[in-house]
Amino acid sequence: MNATVAVQTLYNVRQSLRVMKENYHMSWREIALENICKGVSIGSLCRIYHGFEPGNKIRKQLGIVELLPAEACVKCGKVHTKNTCPDAPKRAHKYHYVTIDGHDYRVTKAVKEYIDQLEGASK
Numbered sequence: 001m002n003a004t005v006a007v008q009t010l011y012n013v014r015q016s017l018r019v020m021k022e023n024y025h026m027s028w029r030e031i032a033l034e035n036i037c038k039g040v041s042i043g044s045l046c047r048i049y050h051g052f053e054p055g056n057k058i059r060k061q062l063g064i065v066e067l068l069p070a071e072a073c074v075k076c077g078k079v080h081t082k083n084t085c086p087d088a089p090k091r092a093h094k095y096h097y098v099t100i101d102g103h104d105y106r107v108t109k110a111v112k113e114y115i116d117q118l119e120g121a122s123k
């Protein structure tokens with residue numbers, strides 16, 4: 001295995017570990033000597049293989065893009081890629097209705113106020 005790719009993803013690294021372990025039946029000691037694993041302990045490699053999310057020190061050694069701190073949402077505490085929170089309670093939309101001849105019609109606020117005015121005047 002060659003470390004010619006500058007930037008790896010954790011998925012790629014895990015895939016490589018899986019191939020070396022499951023297809024080539026290499027020991028962790030042998031895997032640790034491979035180029036892509038240089039400097040990373042056997043224990044860390046084994047844990048990554050089993051799903052462990054490595055920190056930035058190990059990510060750097062494996063050529064994986066580093067994790068950067070991101071501000072969490074004040075509403076739900078999660079990190080979003082968009083500026084809006086999908087978990088925030090939605091504000092109920094206020095519609096205006098007028099009843100004409102027994103039918104409800106959805107109208108704008110201005111129309112509602114105008115009709116209310118007319119009805120108030122006719123009373």
Ligand SMILES: [Zn+2]
Nearest residue numbers: 073075076085
């Ligand atoms: Zn949120």
